[in-house]
Amino acid sequence: xxxxxxxxxxxxxxxxxxxxxxxxxxxxxxxxxxxxxxxxxxxxxxxxxxxxxxxxxxxxxxxxxxxxxxxxxxxxxxxxxxxxxxxxxxxxxxxxxxxxxxxxxxxxxxxxxxxxxxxxxxxxxxxxxxxxxxxxxxxxxxxxxxxxxxxxxxxxxxxxxxxxxxxxxxxxxxxxxxxxxxxxxxxxxxxxxxxxxxxxx
Amino acid sequence: xxxxxxxxxxxxxxxxxxxxxxxxxxxxxxxxxxxxxxxxxxxxxxxxxxxxxxxxxxxxxxxxxxxxxxxxxxxxxxxxxxxxxxxxxxxxxxxxxxxxxxxxxxxxxxxxxxxxxxxxxxxxxxxxxxxxxxxxxxxxxxxxxxxxxxxxxxxxxxxxxxxxxxxxxxxxxxxxxxxxxxxxxxxxxxxxxxxxxxxxx
DNA sequence: ACCTGAACACCGTTCAAGT
DNA sequence: ACCTGAACACCGTTCAAGT
Numbered sequence: 001x002x003x004x005x006x007x008x009x010x011x012x013x014x015x016x017x018x019x020x021x022x023x024x025x026x027x028x029x030x031x032x033x034x035x036x037x038x039x040x041x042x043x044x045x046x047x048x049x050x051x052x053x054x055x056x057x058x059x060x061x062x063x064x065x066x067x068x069x070x071x072x073x074x075x076x077x078x079x080x081x082x083x084x085x086x087x088x089x090x091x092x093x094x095x096x097x098x099x100x101x102x103x104x105x106x107x108x109x110x111x112x113x114x115x116x117x118x119x120x121x122x123x124x125x126x127x128x129x130x131x132x133x134x135x136x137x138x139x140x141x142x143x144x145x146x147x148x149x150x151x152x153x154x155x156x157x158x159x160x161x162x163x164x165x166x167x168x169x170x171x172x173x174x175x176x177x178x179x180x181x182x183x184x185x186x187x188x189x190x191x192x193x194x195x196x197x198x199x200x201x
Numbered sequence: 202x203x204x205x206x207x208x209x210x211x212x213x214x215x216x217x218x219x220x221x222x223x224x225x226x227x228x229x230x231x232x233x234x235x236x237x238x239x240x241x242x243x244x245x246x247x248x249x250x251x252x253x254x255x256x257x258x259x260x261x262x263x264x265x266x267x268x269x270x271x272x273x274x275x276x277x278x279x280x281x282x283x284x285x286x287x288x289x290x291x292x293x294x295x296x297x298x299x300x301x302x303x304x305x306x307x308x309x310x311x312x313x314x315x316x317x318x319x320x321x322x323x324x325x326x327x328x329x330x331x332x333x334x335x336x337x338x339x340x341x342x343x344x345x346x347x348x349x350x351x352x353x354x355x356x357x358x359x360x361x362x363x364x365x366x367x368x369x370x371x372x373x374x375x376x377x378x379x380x381x382x383x384x385x386x387x388x389x390x391x392x393x394x395x396x397x398x399x400x401x402x
Numbered sequence: 403a404c405c406t407g408a409a410c411a412c413c414g415t416t417c418a419a420g421t
Numbered sequence: 422a423c424c425t426g427a428a429c430a431c432c433g434t435t436c437a438a439g440t
Contacts, residue, residue, distance in 0.1 A: 015423085015424090034318075036412090036413070036414090037413080037414065037415095038412085038413065038414080046424070046425090047424065047425050047426075048413090048414085048415095048425095048426095049415085049416080049417090049424075049425065049426080050423080050424055050425080052414095052415070052416080053422090053423060053424070057414080057415075058414065058415090111316075111317060114372060114373075114376055115312075115316070116312060116375065116376060117235075121376055121377060122377040125376060125377060125378050126380075126383075131383060134378075134383065134384070151398065153391070153394070153395065154385055154391055156383075156384050156385035156388065156391075157384075157385055157387070157388060157390075157391020157392060157394070157395065158391070158395055159384070160370075160373075160379065160384050160385070160388040160389075160391060160392045161366070161391065161392035161393075161395035161396060163369070163373065164365075164366050164369030164370045164373055164392050165362070165365050165366050165369055165396075166369070167368075167369040167372060167373060168364070168365030168366055168367070168368040168369030168370075168372070169361075169365045169369075171315060171368060171369070171372060172315075172361075172364065172365055172368060174317065175315055175317060175322055175326060176322060176323040176326060177326050177335075178361065179327075182327075182332060182335065182357075183335070183357050183358075183360070183361050184355055184357035184358055184361070186358070187357065187358055187361040188361075189358075190354070190355055190357075190358020190359070190361060190362065191358060191361045191362035191365050192362075193354070193358070193362075194354065194358065194359055194362035194396075194399045194400065195362060195366075195395075195396075195399055196399070197352065197398070197399035197400075198395045198396055198397070198398035198399025198400070199395065199398075199399070216404085216405090237431090237432070237433090238432080238433065238434095239431085239432065239433080247405070247406090248405065248406050248407075249406095249407095249432090249433085249434095250405075250406065250407080250434085250435080250436090251404080251405055251406080253433095253434075253435080254403090254404060254405070258433080258434075259433065259434090
């Protein structure tokens with residue numbers, strides 16, 4: 001009411017952002033990424049038709065949420081870079097841990113990001129916000145090779161190996177397939193050790 | 202009509218199997234695993250309520266289909282074992298290739314198997330039909346270690362590393378994230394090479 | 403024993419109409 | 422410009438009723 005003169009922008013100013021935020025919140029609560037567009041609208045306090053003024057369809061909202069997830073993942077990985085002062089080996093280990101921690105902390109969001117249900121998955125993943133995540137790996141491996149820490153191999157291939165290992169571990173764990181009884185204790189650590197033996201010079 | 206005396210077992214004998222087969226066929230056609238229970242019934246030539254006489258709900262059918270997929274995957278991997286006569290190295294390479302080929306040939310089915318939409322994913326993946334797939338890897342790595350081909354490490358940890366790498370590569374490729382422009386040519390081969398450098402003695 | 407048809411509560415999406 | 426309410430075509434699921 002202190003704004004220009006009583007105008008309240010109809011609803012609350014930025015419904016688009018509110019919808020994305022609501023969807024993100026719902027992903028955290030239920031472990032399921034299968035939220036419903038109508039419930040998002042309900043929780044945002046608008047009619048079920050309102051979201052269509054901001055997104056062409058549900059898949060588009062899923063895509064926007066996925067990109068927000070990539071933003072968070074990229075920032076989480078970049079933070080380990082900023083905090084690393086014990087050398088490249090420690091920085092590498094911290095990045096691996098940060099990736100796995102993100103998947104464990106955001107299971108539904110992670111599934112959504114890679115689940116193929118988003119609109120034009122190919123386009124989403126070509127987006128700079130998603131590609132940037134991969135580039136952090138490429139950069140780190142490149143610096144590691146220059147320092148003699150990693151074997152000299154095509155760096156994007158090494159990055160693909162790291163990414164696939166991290167992604168595979170994350171997904172298998174979300175599916176409950178890395179339980180100790182089947183795969184042994186500390187399967188994740190063992191798998192990362194094997195990856196390391198292939199990377200370190 | 203040559204059967205006992207004109208009785209045709211009402212529909213066609215084994216609706217349960219027909220439903221699973223129809224669902225599998227639909228997975229192959231559309232690249233999408235989001236088939237609808239009503240359409241499965243339609244294509245099987247029964248009412249939309251009929252499947253409920255054989256499955257408690259849709260998730261149960263998804264689970265049955267997923268297990269059928271694990272049967273196929275396990276058989277595909279076991280076939281490489283039977284055909285291998287050029288030593289363990291070749292057998293290992295053949296198994297890696299067979300796994301990746303399965304994912305590429307059955308994208309929707311593969312997504313369903315690991316997508317978390319099935320009923321009680323944890324139970325499904327504890328099923329012998331699914332665990333057997335992993336055991337093939339464990340067995341091969343065990344024989345390889347005994348022969349001095351692979352480094353001596355806890356074999357289930359090595360198997361987890363292989364599985365995660367294969368699973369990650371399969372999923373990332375299904376998502377279109379391993380395109381050459383971003384990750385370099387032959388990213389899959391490069392990633393497998395890095396895995397090999399961590400495994401081979 | 404196995405299947406059908408109508409019914410219920412829900413979706414995603416569209417569109418004329420409201421402010 | 423932004424949102425609502427009713428409407429349409431679809432789902433998953435249930436249940437009395439048919440053969």
